[in-house]
Amino acid sequence: MTQQPAGRRPERPDADRHADGETFDVAVFQAAFQASTLGLAMVDSDGLIVAANQALAAFLGWPHADMLGQPPGDGLLDDDVPAEGGEAAASAEKQFLRPDHALVEGVVTVTRLLPAAGTSYLLVQVEDVTQRRRRERELLRLATHDSLTQLPGRAALLHQLDTVLHGRRRDDRLVAVMFIDLDGFKIVNDAVGHAAGDAVLAQTARRLHDAVRPEDMVGRMGGDEFLVICPHVTAASAARALAERIERALEQPVPLGDSQLRVSASIGLSLCRVGERTGPELVDEADAALHRAKQLGKHRVEVFDPGLRERPAEPSRLAALLRRTRRENRLVIHYQPIVELATRRVTGLEALMRIREDDGGLLLPAEFLPVAEATGVLPGLDTALLFRATDQVARWNRELGLDLTLSVNICATGVTERLPGTVAAALRAARLPAERLVLELTEHVLVEQGPRNSQIITALARQGARWAIDDFGTGWASLSYLRRYPVTAIKIDRSFVAGVPHSPEDDAIVETLAHLSRRLSLQCIAEGIETDEQCAALQRMGTPTGQGYLFARPAPAAELPALLSTFAAA
Numbered sequence: 001m002t003q004q005p006a007g008r009r010p011e012r013p014d015a016d017r018h019a020d021g022e023t024f025d026v027a028v029f030q031a032a033f034q035a036s037t038l039g040l041a042m043v044d045s046d047g048l049i050v051a052a053n054q055a056l057a058a059f060l061g062w063p064h065a066d067m068l069g070q071p072p073g074d075g076l077l078d079d080d081v082p083a084e085g086g087e088a089a090a091s092a093e094k095q096f097l098r099p100d101h102a103l104v105e106g107v108v109t110v111t112r113l114l115p116a117a118g119t120s121y122l123l124v125q126v127e128d129v130t131q132r133r134r135r136e137r138e139l140l141r142l143a144t145h146d147s148l149t150q151l152p153g154r155a156a157l158l159h160q161l162d163t164v165l166h167g168r169r170r171d172d173r174l175v176a177v178m179f180i181d182l183d184g185f186k187i188v189n190d191a192v193g194h195a196a197g198d199a200v201l202a203q204t205a206r207r208l209h210d211a212v213r214p215e216d217m218v219g220r221m222g223g224d225e226f227l228v229i230c231p232h233v234t235a236a237s238a239a240r241a242l243a244e245r246i247e248r249a250l251e252q253p254v255p256l257g258d259s260q261l262r263v264s265a266s267i268g269l270s271l272c273r274v275g276e277r278t279g280p281e282l283v284d285e286a287d288a289a290l291h292r293a294k295q296l297g298k299h300r301v302e303v304f305d306p307g308l309r310e311r312p313a314e315p316s317r318l319a320a321l322l323r324r325t326r327r328e329n330r331l332v333i334h335y336q337p338i339v340e341l342a343t344r345r346v347t348g349l350e351a352l353m354r355i356r357e358d359d360g361g362l363l364l365p366a367e368f369l370p371v372a373e374a375t376g377v378l379p380g381l382d383t384a385l386l387f388r389a390t391d392q393v394a395r396w397n398r399e400l401g402l403d404l405t406l407s408v409n410i411c412a413t414g415v416t417e418r419l420p421g422t423v424a425a426a427l428r429a430a431r432l433p434a435e436r437l438v439l440e441l442t443e444h445v446l447v448e449q450g451p452r453n454s455q456i457i458t459a460l461a462r463q464g465a466r467w468a469i470d471d472f473g474t475g476w477a478s479l480s481y482l483r484r485y486p487v488t489a490i491k492i493d494r495s496f497v498a499g500v501p502h503s504p505e506d507d508a509i510v511e512t513l514a515h516l517s518r519r520l521s522l523q524c525i526a527e528g529i530e531t532d533e534q535c536a537a538l539q540r541m542g543t544p545t546g547q548g549y550l551f552a553r554p555a556p557a558a559e560l561p562a563l564l565s566t567f568a569a570a
Contacts, residue, residue, distance in 0.1 A: 041056075056187060109127075176228075179286035179289070184262060207250055322355065334352045391429065420459045423463065496509050498530075510541055
């Protein structure tokens, strides 16, 4: 819009007369027109502005007088205008570049007016939404980005990864995900303080940005964990080379006042072609590779392969290892928080068993449980875990001022007449109240031994211990167990939670189980929560508590005090 002298003004009478004889003063209309906080303009049949108010002039950044007699310019008036009188075109939100180069945003509505004299005018209305949109964008940024590093958070990263994996047609390029964890970061926090830890995290974010390519995406998953998404790489070797470049960048000392801090990074790398994996699957694979990097000594890059999920272990060798586990102190316990979804408060911890291999790596339950059950060593491992975990959680409750529950899984062969006495001894030794202990059984365990289980479970319930059915909904005749046993909680299996909120079938199952638990006064815990979207949907469905990687993955006891400090523990 060029600046020119003001154009002609339309002639008008001082007043119009309504059909009923009342007189309407045009001056009142002009005063209202000028006083409106909406930007207003009248455009005649020649396409020129014949009237405009100060609000529109201020919005566009043009002198008021210079607008009159000029065409409206791009954006204010498009070709799609209403043909009939009194009808308004659909409102459209548009951006305008002012003469001072400021970008403003407005909702533009155009209405055709047909006065009695037959002259046609267009009324242009502009609502200034610049500040509103800026606030919305800032709130969205704060909600999806980490305030310390200014990087996208977990939910935003998973959304971006989903876009990458499904946003283009399949081709020969690979998508790579790198899961990065700082080695020894807890020591930095404990020895130097959280301010120093924050400085390390902020510097890590900057170095990640400098190390990756322009098209790559960097985000913070939480704590000292970061994620890099590479939308396309030509080969696995190129992705590994980039990961090693990141590793070298992160091992450089971090300046801190007159001293320097040195940390390294372990990196798990996973790759796939478009359409071969979902975002959570690809992240899980990178996480598994990261765990392997940690097990092999840290400060290294490991690429995911299926062997990390199904590491071959010769049964005879594994059986020998399991028999030595208690004698050689190879039993490792990891703890995963159970949280109240609405507040993110930690209400309890689930104790999960790991076995330390000869090479320092950790065997997960899926890798050793079948052999442990077949060789008869599993009940002994369960007992060792029970005594150690009750003692640990009782000490955390006393020392940290908490009131956490402890959930422990009981195997089928462990449900014997000796179990009530074993549980009582563990609680007594740890000084943990019985109601703080939750014993978890799968439906498979319940169905395997039938009536004999009922007496043992009832005896433990009378002692005050609570019972939960794990993986609820995946076994046989689940509802009969709720009537037959003194169950206090059900855990909705992760296979149902994974589909929330995009699978109507899974949504219906989860909502039904949540409703059932409320009617029976049972605690309801959702397993395997991965995203904020799942968490919000589960809350709407009436699921009050849950656990999953969204909050924290299982961690060794040494990391739990720092982990608990990030939550408002119940």
